[in-house]
Amino acid sequence: MRATHSPLYVTKELFETRYQGAEAIFVAGSVVRGEATTYSDLDLVVVYKKVPVAFRESFSYRDWPVEAFIHDSMTLEYFFNKVDPQIGRATLAEMIAEGHEVPGATRLTEDLKSMARTALAAGPKALSNEEIEDRRYQISEWIDDLREPKNRAELIAIASVVYNELADFYFRTHQTWTGSGKAVLKRLKKTDPAFARRFSEAFEELFATGQSQRVIDISSEVLAPHGGFLFEGYRRDVPPTRK
Numbered sequence: 001m002r003a004t005h006s007p008l009y010v011t012k013e014l015f016e017t018r019y020q021g022a023e024a025i026f027v028a029g030s031v032v033r034g035e036a037t038t039y040s041d042l043d044l045v046v047v048y049k050k051v052p053v054a055f056r057e058s059f060s061y062r063d064w065p066v067e068a069f070i071h072d073s074m075t076l077e078y079f080f081n082k083v084d085p086q087i088g089r090a091t092l093a094e095m096i097a098e099g100h101e102v103p104g105a106t107r108l109t110e111d112l113k114s115m116a117r118t119a120l121a122a123g124p125k126a127l128s129n130e131e132i133e134d135r136r137y138q139i140s141e142w143i144d145d146l147r148e149p150k151n152r153a154e155l156i157a158i159a160s161v162v163y164n165e166l167a168d169f170y171f172r173t174h175q176t177w178t179g180s181g182k183a184v185l186k187r188l189k190k191t192d193p194a195f196a197r198r199f200s201e202a203f204e205e206l207f208a209t210g211q212s213q214r215v216i217d218i219s220s221e222v223l224a225p226h227g228g229f230l231f232e233g234y235r236r237d238v239p240p241t242r243k
Helices: 007-016 073-087 091-098 107-122 129-147 152-173 183-191 193-209 213-226
Strands: 024-028 042-048 055-061 064-072 100-102
Touching (some): 007 064, 064 091, 073 107, 091 107, 152 183, 152 213
Antiparallel strands (some): 024 042
């Protein structure tokens, strides 16, 4: 059963109790976008003037599952500019850019939103040629396994991995922020609706019927601008041992 108290009501209570002394809380995620389900979390970014260390925590409050990220301005800036561009995901920046401020908008929250929007616009760090080759090689191996799987269980397991890894490769080579799981199709639709439809239909067919050819074809399409499937001639030296 869904909690009876609204997300903003609960967040205001948490601001006054559990997070007393915080400068602001940003409420983000599906509850802000109007996409919440019965099992959606209440996603919060709690900002203090200064924290000894940034952290995240999960707990339940008034029947809401709460996932909170605790930061100050400096730790947020560090994640925006140093951590997120490397991994290609901008979860915190997105939460703050779209988030609703509690108890209300202030100069600080506006500055943080501006910083988040700047980070989002900058995009992730470009993949190096070596990283692209490594990913091409790994995706190529998975696709070879999809061509003749031993059984349906193996087919589904491999396809589940390819779904996320192929999408991640697509996002990163297009210099856009990546996502995984349920976020993949949403992001693909924003980037290229026609491609998103073909991507989705290919995997739907595989999961429903076991036919993998359309997934193989769309994988070939994604890899083609970067050299296509890769096996012959691939080599990586083991890093030298340091004493």
